[in-house]
């Protein structure tokens with residue numbers, strides 16, 4: 452049982468005495484928006500409740516996983532059922548096979564899967580696999596893209612690393628960081644220049660095919676296709692990090708939306724339904740370089756954990772129902788249009804866009820197309836908007852460089868409430 456709690460501030464003061472920054476993931480500490488993080492007591496449907504009993508319409512969705520909302524009855528039922536058969540075996544169980552079969556059926560290039568316990572592990576393992584498969588050392592990523600916290604990837608990264616002004620983390624040896632080449636999202640010339648400078652040396656290009664960690668930035672027409680061609684020509688592996696976009700932008704992720712097929716994909720978030728899961732997927736020829744079949748080592752005590760598999764399977768079952776996405780996307784579209792109208796009525800320079808069931812809001816007149824552009828938004832105005840909405844009971848991700856997330860249980864009532872509060876929040880912003 453949770454011990455008796457105090458106010459959010461009291462719990463934050465207490466937490467900071469034993470947890471670094473009072474949190475277990477940096478971006479939760481509200482450093483990008485200021486103020487006191489909300490300590491969540493429970494969640495259900497489209498809502499969170501903090502320890503003071505305040506209710507919020509939740510657009511964080513645990514940073515993406517909660518696409519069918521919190522505490523979905525079917526997900527809880529399957530988790531309870533699995534828990535009754537044991538919490539962890541450290542040995543194969545059939546649900547791992549079932550979830551891997553689902554993923555293989557949805558992603559044409561995926562013939563083999565390896566589950567991990569986080570998106571970080573998935574991206575890190577995909578990177579090691581690419582280096583092991585190609586025998587090459589260099590990797591290429593994009594400024595503002597975030598792939599979790601593996602050393603080689605914490606170079607000009609997005610998400611909290613960007614929000615806190617440390618896109619290239621301390622503690623990553625220069626000897627390692629120099630093998631991470633950095634290009635600009637939507638700038639194919641910056642990618643080609645690096646391939647020209649390092650021919651036959653780049654093991655992989657890792658990208659969020661739609662960026663969600665420098666806020667939502669969509670790939671311009673031809674950009675992903677261009678990456679595909681450059682990688683194929685150079686023998687470099689194209690890795691889509693779909694930890695966030697997978698199952699969010701469509702059931703088949705950005706590869707379904709764009710038609711561009713990568714050589715490997717990193718998954719996470721939605722496939723765990725709120726439980727700790729990541730995964731790598733790719734062709735057998737590449738994946739079978741991984742232990743126990745090949746020389747690239749990879750392992751994890753809780754990888755394929757039965758409770759996590761049960762939550763993931765239940766979530767995928769729910770989102771695979773024909774017609775699941777259309778109403779969710781349409782309702783999110785109404786929210787986006789309403790936010791634009793509210794800002795315009797208040798004369799606030801604002802823009803917003805959606806991609807499937809995820810979206811971005813920007814305190815700038817035009818939707819940004821690049822890292823450089825998104826960094827010109829009015830952060831102080833975002834902070835004011837953020838806290839006005841939070842006080843009004845609407846919980847967006849606590850950062851101007853994060854996408855936000857909708858769910859199948861955000862109904863018209865939640866959209867109407869959010870728009871009502873936004874009309875007030877935009878006034879004299």
Ligand code: KE4
Pocket residue numbers: 476477478479514568569570571572574597598599600610611659663664692693694695696719720729853
């Ligand atoms: P995790 O290790 O946090 O499960 O996944 C890392 C990761 C990898 N790739 C992409 C595209 C991601 O978005 C993420 C994690 N996303 C952040 C939110 N922008 C997680 C939130 C947090 O760090 O607490």
